[in-house]
Amino acid sequence: MSAEVKPVDTLDLRGVLCPMNFVKTKLKLESMQKGEVLEVILDSGEPIQNVPKSIKEEGHKIIDVKKEEDHFRLLVEKGE
Amino acid sequence: MDRFIEDKTTRVEVSLDGETKKLDFGELKTGGFIKQRQRDLFTVRLRCPGGRVPTDKLIEISKIAHKYSKKGVIHLSFRQSIEILYVDYKDFPELVKELEAIGWKVASCGPRVRVPTACGGCEYNPNGLTDTQALAKMVDEKFFGTPTHHKFKISFSGCPIDCARTREMDLGFQGVVEPEWEEPPCTGCTICAEACKEGAIESDPDTGKPIYYPDKCIYCGDCIRACPTGAWRAKRYGHLVRIGGKHGRWPMEAVEVALFVPDEKVPEVIEKTIEWYMANGMRGERIGKTLERVGVEKYLEFMKDVFGDNVLEAKEAACQQK
Numbered sequence: 001m002s003a004e005v006k007p008v009d010t011l012d013l014r015g016v017l018c019p020m021n022f023v024k025t026k027l028k029l030e031s032m033q034k035g036e037v038l039e040v041i042l043d044s045g046e047p048i049q050n051v052p053k054s055i056k057e058e059g060h061k062i063i064d065v066k067k068e069e070d071h072f073r074l075l076v077e078k079g080e
Numbered sequence: 081m082d083r084f085i086e087d088k089t090t091r092v093e094v095s096l097d098g099e100t101k102k103l104d105f106g107e108l109k110t111g112g113f114i115k116q117r118q119r120d121l122f123t124v125r126l127r128c129p130g131g132r133v134p135t136d137k138l139i140e141i142s143k144i145a146h147k148y149s150k151k152g153v154i155h156l157s158f159r160q161s162i163e164i165l166y167v168d169y170k171d172f173p174e175l176v177k178e179l180e181a182i183g184w185k186v187a188s189c190g191p192r193v194r195v196p197t198a199c200g201g202c203e204y205n206p207n208g209l210t211d212t213q214a215l216a217k218m219v220d221e222k223f224f225g226t227p228t229h230h231k232f233k234i235s236f237s238g239c240p241i242d243c244a245r246t247r248e249m250d251l252g253f254q255g256v257v258e259p260e261w262e263e264p265p266c267t268g269c270t271i272c273a274e275a276c277k278e279g280a281i282e283s284d285p286d287t288g289k290p291i292y293y294p295d296k297c298i299y300c301g302d303c304i305r306a307c308p309t310g311a312w313r314a315k316r317y318g319h320l321v322r323i324g325g326k327h328g329r330w331p332m333e334a335v336e337v338a339l340f341v342p343d344e345k346v347p348e349v350i351e352k353t354i355e356w357y358m359a360n361g362m363r364g365e366r367i368g369k370t371l372e373r374v375g376v377e378k379y380l381e382f383m384k385d386v387f388g389d390n391v392l393e394a395k396e397a398a399c400q401q402k
Contacts, residue, residue, distance in 0.1 A: 048274045053305040057206055062308035065269035067288070072271070 005063065005075060007039035008032060014071055018046050022054045025076070029060060032078045037063065040074045048072050112186040113172065116165070121150065124164045124175060125187040127224070130198035130216035130236070131160030140182040148175050159197050159233070161187050191363075193219075193226040193354070194233050201238040202255070208238030209255035209301055209317055215346055223350055229361040229370075233326075234350065240300045246322045247334045250367045251353055253319040253346060256299035256339065259312050261290055266311035275306035299339075318342050318390070321349060323379070324368030332368040335376055338387040348386050356382045 011028055013021040025040055032038060042048050052062055052074065059079035066073040112125040126141065133141070141162060145154050150166035157163050167175060179186065187195050196219040199205065201212030215236050223234070237244040237254040246252025268288025273281045280296035281303055283289065290303075290312075299320070303312045318340035325334030341349060353367075356379055361370040371379055380391060 044274060048271060049277065049302070049306070052271055052308060053206070053275070053302070056305065056308070065267070065271055065308060067270050072274075 005037050007037045007075060010039040010041070012041045013047065013051075014041055014043055016047070018050050019054075021047050022051050025051060025055065026058065029058075029076065029078050034078050034080065036078050038076045038078065040076055042072050042074065044070050044072065111188040111190050111192075113169070114163075114189060118166070120168055120170070121166050122169050122172075123155070124148075124167045124172075125157060125189065126162045126164070126179070127185040127187040127195050127220065128161040129196050129220035129224075130213045132213055132216075133162070137182060137184060141179075141184060144175065144178050144182075147178075157187075159195055161195055188225055189231075191228055191230050192232065193223045193228060194231060195224060196220055196234045196236065197244050198236040199238050199243040201236070205238060206305075207241060207300075209257045210236065210238050210253070210319060210343065212236035212238045212244070212253075212255070215253065215343065218347065219350065222347060223354075226354060228354060228357060229363050230366045232354070232357070232367070240298045240320075246320075246325070248325045248327045248331065249322065249334060250324065250326065251350060252322040252325065252334055253341075253349075254322065255317070256320050257301040257304065257317050258299055258315040258340060259292075259297070259301065259303050260315035261292060261312050263289070263311070265309040266290070267309055269308060271306050271308060272303040272312055275302045277302065316340055316342075319346065321387075323353065324366075324371045324376075326366050326368050332366075334368070335371065336392055337376070337380060337383070338390040339392055341387065341390045345386065345390075349383075352383055352386050353379075 009028065011024060013024060016024065021042060028038055042051055055062060055076055061077040061079060062074055063077050064075040114123040114125060116123055145164045146152060148167050148171050149164050150168065153165050155163045155165055176186065196216040198212035198216035200208060202208035202210055203213055219234055232250045234251045235244040235246055235249045237246050237252070239255050242254055244252070246254045266289055270283040270288045272290050273283040278296050278298055280293045282291045284291055301314065304314055320336060321338040321341050322334035323337050324332060326332045357367045357370060360374045361367060384391070
C-alpha cells in the first residue's frame with residue numbers, strides 16, 4: 001500500500017505505557033509538517049488497542065500497519 | 081418533623097420582606113427539601129440533570145449556598161446534583177426566590193421521577209456513542225416530578241462501560257453501536273482484532289481480515305474507532321434499554337429489554353413504561369418488584385409497539401432476571 005513511503009522519523013514505543021505512548025506520538029507529530037510520515041512501534045495489548053484510536057481522533061491518518069511478533073509497526077501521516 | 085417536607089401539608093409562619101407570611105409546604109411541590117439531623121435545618125437539593133452546570137450559574141449558586149448554608153458547605157449528591165446543606169427552613173421562601181431569579185430549580189425526593197443522571201456522552205467523551213446530556217435534559221424537562229408508586233430513577237450511559245450504572249436504575253439507557261465491515265478498504269492489518277476487548281473479532285490467519293462473532297459483541301464501537309481505513313463502520317446507533325434495577329439494601333440487577341432503540345423513541349419508552357408501572361405496580365413498590373410479580377413478558381407485551389423489532393426476547397430477558 002505504501003511501502004515506498006519514507007518516514008521522516010521513528011518512535012520506538014515498546015515498553016512505554018498508556019497514555020505516555022500516545023503523548024509522545026502526539027508531541028512528535030506536532031513538530032512535523034502536514035503530510036509527513038512518522039513510524040511508530042507499539043506493543044500488542046493496551047497500546048495497540050488505544051493509540052490508533054487516539055491518533056485518528058486527532059485528525060492524523062494511519063496509512064500502514066504491520067504486525068511483527070508481539071508488536072506493531074505503524075506509519076502515521078500527519079493531518080491538519 | 082417529617083423527613084421530607086414535601087409530604088407536609090401544614091403551614092408555618094415565616095417572616096418575609098419584613099411581613100409575616102404563611103409558608104405552604106404543599107406549594108414546594110417538587111420536594112428536594114430534606115430534613116437533617118439538626119433541628120430546623122434542611123438539605124436543599126438542586127436540580128442538575130446529567131450533573132451539568134454552566135459556570136455562570138455555578139457562580140450564582142455558590143453565592144446563594146454561601147449565604148444560606150449555616151455551615152458554608154455543599155455536598156455533591158449521588159445523583160450528580162448540588163445540595164446546599166444546613167439551610168434553616170425559615171429561609172426557604174427567600175432561598176427559592178433567589179434560585180428562581182437565576183433560573184435554577186430545586187430537585188425532588190419521594191415517589192416520583194427523579195432528576196436524570198448521565199455521563200458526558202458523545203459530546204466530548206471519545207467513548208460516547210449517544211448524546212446522553214441532551215437526553216437527560218429532555219427527561220428533566222418532560223418527565224421530572226411525574227408521580228410514581230415509588231422513586232423512579234432514569235440514567236443515560238453513552239457506552240457499554242456504563243459509568244451511569246444503568247443496571248441499577250429503574251429505567252436505564254446505555255449507548256450502543258452496531259459495527260459493519262466492508263471488504264474493499266480493509267488491508268488485513270489486524271488492529272480491530274487487537275482493539276476488541278470482547279473476543280468478538282479474530283483475524284484470519286492468512287489474510288489478517290476480521291472474523292466477526294456477533295454473539296460476543298457488546299457494541300462498544302472500539303473496532304470502528306481503531307480501524308485505520310474505515311472498513312469497520314457504524315451501521316446504526318441506539319440504546320440498550322434496561323429496566324427494574326435498583327441499589328439500596330436489596331439491590332436488583334436490571335433486565336435488558338430492547339437493543340438499538342433510537343433516540344427519538346426514548347420519550348415514548350419512558351412514557352409507556354411509567355404508564356405500565358402505574359397500572360400494574362403498587363404503592364411503595366419499585367418497578368423491578370412489579371416486573372418480578374407480574375412478569376417481564378407482560379411488560380414486553382405492553383411495550384410491543386414501542387420496541388418493535390428492537391425488543392429482546394422475553395425468554396432472554398426473563399432468564400437474565402433469575
